Amino acid sequence: MSDAGIWHGGDLDVARRLFPDAPDPWIDLSTGINPIAYPVPPLPARLFERLPTPADHGDLEAAAAEAYGAPDAAMVVAAPGTQVLIGLLPALRARSRVAILGPTYAEHARAWRGAGHDVMEVASPDRAGEADVLVVVNPNNPDGRLLSRALLLDQAERLRARGGWLVVDEAFADFAAGETLVPVLPDNAVVLRSFGKTYGLAGVRLGFAVAAGDAAGTLRRVLGPWSVSGPAMEVGRRALRDRPWRLAAREARGRDARRLDALLEPRSEQPLAGTVLYRLMSGGRAPDLFAHLGRHGIWVRRFPFDPRLLRxxxxxCDEAWRRLEAAFASFV
Structure with missing residues (x-):
């Protein structure tokens, strides 16, 4: 849980406080990050000793354009994580009416509200009314809801009539079944893409905005020079151009997700949801299961807006699977 009251995964300090007698090492299943990270090669010392050049920066953005299907590398803006971009976008508009398709990743609402915008959560895009900005996480976190490219293009066109924006957070799109908006991006839309989740390298702090028109240039100016470190650039461009690794990881994580489903389905009172990198179950005994797993040193994600949900x-690794399967077997 953050200091501003938003719950996030990955905070094992909270887990240890809640379950001080749990066995070590903890198994952290509270995030949606690929648990099998891209193999980082040895990095030359020069990457740490000098500032990256504009050419380095451009090559990273070209690699991202190739990976994401952007027709022009100039549309891609590299940043030290998509969280930074989430915080920057609200500062680029005058006070607006912002509709966020939810429930979803809570940092979007916090960023827009903190910048003085009028924010409302809507259950479907057709309830956005006269909003000037529509924010969609696609596929959604935590339930994996996936909107079609056609629907998003229609929403962008509706927003265009009043000078509005469509913001699509595609943090989990690399392994998703749906179509990314990037190749057909309207000039009033911004897509956010996460690097760390797909490649299991969240600590690299790397993310991208893809935007047509003036938005890409504006984001570059706001971020300023050297916004991404040299080591992050090197790791990022190597990984983004490694298409065989990405395809193999998608297939392998899909098998893992099906294995996890076999554990969760007997305990879930609703059909399982989520994406390849995380699965969402629902049931009246979710709080009991959360506590049971915690006592076994297994940290999963709960949600303050619905205690019936666990992600x-x-x-x-094999040991983590064995401990999880044993914990489920002992839950009565």
Whole structure:
């Protein structure tokens, strides 16, 4: 849980406070990050000793354009994580009416509200009314809801009539079944893409905005020079151009998700939801299961807006799978 009251995954300090007698090492299934990270090669010392050049920056953005299907690398803006971009976008508009398709990743609402915008959560895009900005996480976190490209293009056109924006957070799109908006991006839309989730390298702090028109240039000016470190650039461009690794990881994590489903389905009172990198179950005994797993040193994600929900990331090794399966077997 953050200091501003938003709950996030990955905070094992909270887990240890709640379950001080749990066995070590903890198994952290509270995030939606690929547990099998891209193999980072040895990095030359020069990456730490000098500032990256504009050419380095451009090559990283070209690699991202190739990976995401952007027709022009100039549309891609590299940043030290998509969280930074989430915080920057609200500062680029005058006070607006912002509709956020939810429930979803809570940092979007916090960023727009904190910048003085009028924010409302809507259950479907057709309830956005006269909003000037529509924010969609696609696929959604935590339930994996996926909107079609056609629907998003229609929403962008509706917003265009009043000078509005469509913001689409595609943090989990690399392994999703749906179509990304990037190749057909309207000039009043911004797509956010996460690097760390797909490649299991959240600590690299790397993310991208893809935007047509003036938005890309504005974001570059606001971010300023050297916004991404040299080591992050090197790791990012190598990984983004490694298409065989990405395809193999997508297939392998899909098998992991199906294995996890076999554990969760008997305990879930609703059909399982989520994405390849996380699965969402629902049931009246979710709080009991959360506590049971915590006592076994397994940390999963709960949600303050609905205590019936639990989200599970994927175990990353055989030992983690064995401990999870044993914990489920002993839950009565």
């Amino acid at each position: 599970f990331g994927l175990p990353g």
